[in-house]
Amino acid sequence: MAVIAAFVVNAVLNLALGLLIAQILGPADFGRFALGTAGAVVLTIMLFEWLRLSATRFYSARVRDTEPWIRAMLDRAYAATALGLAGAAVLLLAGHPLVGEPALLAAAAAGAAVGIGLFDYQAALARARFVGGLYLRLVLIKNGLALVLMVGTAWATADAAAVMLAGGLSQLFAALLIRRALADPPIPHGADRRRDALRLFMAYGLPVVAANVIYQLMPFANRWAIAAAAGFAEAGYFSLAADIGARLFSTLGAALDLLLFQIAVLAAETHGREAGEAQVARNGAVVLALLLPSAAGFWAVAPALDAIAVPAAYRGHFVDYTLLLIPGLVALALMNFALNPVFQIRRRTLPLIAAGGVGALVNLVAALALARPFGPHGIAAAQSLGLLAAMLVLGFRALTGPGRLRMPWRDPAAVVLATAAMTVAILPLRGLDPWLALPACVAVGGLVYGGLVWRFDIAGLRAAVVARFGRAVPAEQGLEDPMSS
Template sequence: MAVIAAFVVNAALNLALGLLIAQVLGPADFGRFALGTAGAVALNTLVFEWLRLSATRFYSERVRHAEPWIRGMLDRAYLATALGLVGAAILALAGRSRLGDPALLAAAAAAAAIGLGLFDYAAALARARFDGGLYLRLVLIKNGLTLPLMVGTALATKDAAAVMLAGGLSQFLAAALVRRAFADPPIAHDTARRRDSLRLFMGYGLPIVAANLVYQLMPFANRWAIAAGAGFAEAGYFSLAADIGGRIFSTLGAALDLLLFQIAVLAAETHGHEAGEEQVARNGAVVLALILPSAAGFWAVAPALEAIAVPEAYRGHFVHYTLLLLPGLVALALMNFALNPIFQIRRRTSPLIAAGVIGALVNLVAALALAGSFGPSGIAAAQSLGFLAALLFLAWRALTGPQRLRLPWRDLTAVALATAVMTAAVLPLRGLDPWLALPACMAAGGLVYGALVWWFDIAGLRSAVMARFGRGVPAAQGRAASP
């Protein structure tokens, strides 16, 4: 329940934060902020992500006591990487006199990546320990700092780089304030074991990092292409739709992944490899059962959301770009939270690189083909095509061949049909006045889809709820999550 509460808080505040920053900075400066933030996220992925992934895969409450050198290696690697980023930020600042604003944005991105990396590491440790209360406290502190620091800095400076620094600082402080709760007992230095751990982490995590970096660089390059061809204001319109949609699906997927992947790791650790793969298959059905109706619901309420909450300068552009980007955002979420865990549980992560390369190539070719006729809209469509191509390749690798994953096709079909029924139910409500359409679509969609899920026990969600609240057994032990 603590993880669910953290998700709700984080999703709501992230949505509000994105809209507030866009309102204060305006389209052009928000375009610069979005480009710099995309760079910070890509940098965080490049230098920290393999360590975070290793923490979620190889660290646990058992490992904390039985193999303490693993945590020691993680801590040392994080410290060395953070110091390297400090040096990179200083070098970027030194080049400001020659390069101007791009150097300042690069320095801010390097500094912000330190805060992002430390917060993600702390969240990964809480996740690996199944400590939902600690994770909730971390998220609440982060959001309690992020809103006033970032919005206050935006109001005071109107400067994209300064707002990025405020965001990184808020995440750094959140992790620092709860550092004692994450502490492990001190251990003696063991060079050989830490060296072995480092090799294990790199072999496991670097292919995932390479793929994720490609997925970060695709939107980054697309934003630069739009800014170069149509100006920073157009990049700002594109970025607001991409950021709001991306935050919704990444936050939803991450909230599921916080629990589901650790359950699969635990199943593999206690009952063997086959049990871990079976759990991953069930987890995929749960992910689809929440991502797909969320996408349909977001599409349904996008016009009302634009009229009510989106700053006036972005209206007309938000819905347009959202509709073009939505298929790609859904594909990316399904890759990250339904398909990637298949290869992670097997510790065979190299196919993720191939999927990323295919996605990037499709994005590039489609952008070159479409941008001339459709301008920035063509680049947005190309991004979705790239993510869809990567999804199809990864699904083909996971679901074919002698080691193919056995998916619960009954649940997947039921999710698709229930989502279609829900969409049909809310479609007539889209044309209402925005203040009526938004709550009406949300209420009708939630009731219709929820009733179908409950009646047919889609993805075992009813069983999980009954197990959690009906008999006092943790939800993870219900049909949706049982090994």
């Protein structure tokens, strides 16, 4: 339950924080902030992501005691990378008088990436050891610091680079405050074992990193293209819709992944690869069962959110961009949290690069074709087309051929049908007054979809709930919750 609580807190505070920053900075400066933040995310993925992935795949409570060189190599690699990136930030800051605003934004992005990378590392360690309470504490500290530092900096300076740096510092301070609780006792080991661990991490993680960099460069390039063609204010409109949607789906997917992938790793360690893959298949059904209705619900309430919560300067633009971006954001979340784990559990991650390459090519061709007739909205549509193409390529690779993942199709079909029924039920409610439409869509959609899930035990969710809170259910019918403490 601690993981679920962390998800709820993180989702609500991230949404509130994004809207507050957008309101204070205004569209043009928020566009600069969003571009710089996208750059920080790209840097984080390029430099830290392979280590975070290695922590979630190769570190555990058992490894903590029996293979201490794994954690030692992770710590050293993180420290070296963080120091190098901090040095680069200082050099970029020194070049600000000569280069101007781009150097300042780049320096802030590099500094923010240090904080993001170290926070993600601590979160990955908590996840790998199934210490849900500690993970919740880490999330609460980070969000509290971010709310104070980022909003305060925005009010005081109205400077995009300063707000970015404040966001990075909030994550860095949270990681440092929780570091001792996640520390390992020093156990002697040979340097050769650390080198072996480094080679293992790179072979496993770098293909995933390459694919993720492509997926992050796509929106980064699209934002720059919109800014160049229509100005920073238009990039700000695009970025608010993209950021809120991405946070919604990535936070929901990450909350599931925090638990589900570690269960698959534990199954593979305990019972072999086939057991791990079977768990990954069950996990994929659960991810789809929660992401797809969330997407339909977000589409339904977007006009109400636009009227109630979105700052006045962004209204109208938010709905237009959100409707174009939702398909791609859902596709990206399904890749990250349902399809990528298929290849991660097998330690064969090269297909992720091919899928990312196809997605980037489709994004580029579609943007060139759609930008002239449809302007910035054509670029937003191109982003969704690119991500959908990548998902189809990766899904085809995972679910077909002799080595395909064995997944029963009952659950995905049931999810699609239940989501369709929910959408039909809430469609007439979109036209109500926004203050009525929002709660009505949430209540009716939740009742319809939740009722169908309960009646037909879609993705085993009813069995999981009963196993956790009610009468005993056989283990294979439900999901265990090792992070409930």
